[in-house]
Amino acid sequence: MRKMKLEKALTLIEPGPLLLVTTFDGRKNNIMTISWSMPLDFDGRFALCTGPWNYSFGALRKTKECVLCIPGPTLLKTAVQIGTVSGKEVDKFQKFQLKALPAQFVKAPLLAGCTACIECVVERFLETYGIFILKAVCVWKDSSCSDKRLVHAVGDGTFRADGEVFNFKRLMKEKLPPGL
Numbered sequence: 454m455r456k457m458k459l460e461k462a463l464t465l466i467e468p469g470p471l472l473l474v475t476t477f478d479g480r481k482n483n484i485m486t487i488s489w490s491m492p493l494d495f496d497g498r499f500a501l502c503t504g505p506w507n508y509s510f511g512a513l514r515k516t517k518e519c520v521l522c523i524p525g526p527t528l529l530k531t532a533v534q535i536g537t538v539s540g541k542e543v544d545k546f547q548k549f550q551l552k553a554l555p556a557q558f559v560k561a562p563l564l565a566g567c568t569a570c571i572e573c574v575v576e577r578f579l580e581t582y583g584i585f586i587l588k589a590v591c592v593w594k595d596s597s598c599s600d601k602r603l604v605h606a607v608g609d610g611t612f613r614a615d616g617e618v619f620n621f622k623r624l625m626k627e628k629l630p631p632g633l
């Protein structure tokens with residue numbers, strides 16, 4: 454083994470998958486790109502890491518609602534563009550010709566074209582690290598998407614799409630809750 458630069462460490466732990474997070478601040482829909490997320494339990498809890506320099510942060514704090522939208526490779530370039538401009542200055546739904554679909558339990562919209570969307574409410578905010586703890590309240594999937602691969606951000610501006618699937622369901626039987 455050879456030593457690597459410390460700042461490269463995060464590129465070794467691939468977060469997954471790239472998310473588009475929609476919010477509604479009471480005036481307009483907004484959307485941001487998030488690669489730093491993780492599941493927390495089997496009951497639909499997730500953590501997102503973001504901060505007050507993003508416009509979405511204010512909406513998340515105020516409304517305590519959002520939708521996690523999961524784009525496939527066809528939406529990747531748009532997802533990167535969404536993550537390089539702020540809803541403070543532009544209407545990203547208009548600029549990137551995004552189609553908002555009504556959610557059932559939250560005011561933030563689902564994003565058409567994504568393989569799945571998860572309506573969430575904010576349960577807690579951990580200020581020290583800008584971590585939002587979310588609880589899923591409704592999950593949608595779009596089976597008509599032609600390319601359902603998940604996209605992962607490596608962290609250095611490059612991305613990977615899912616490849617081969619290895620099925621170890623039987624070996625993991627004791628560890629998985631019913632229904633998975």
Ligand SMILES: Cc1cc2nc3c(=O)[nH]c(=O)nc-3n(C[C@H](O)[C@H](O)[C@H](O)COP(=O)(O)O)c2cc1C
Pocket residue numbers: 483484485486487488489490502503504506507508509510532533534535536537538539540541606
């Ligand atoms: C690939 C990619 C991943 C990103 N991941 C995160 C993230 O995990 N957390 C975060 O706060 N910002 C992340 N960003 C940056 C935000 O998406 C960006 O600051 C965006 O403009 C915020 O939009 P808003 O100001 O409308 O909320 C990412 C951007 C890109 C392009």
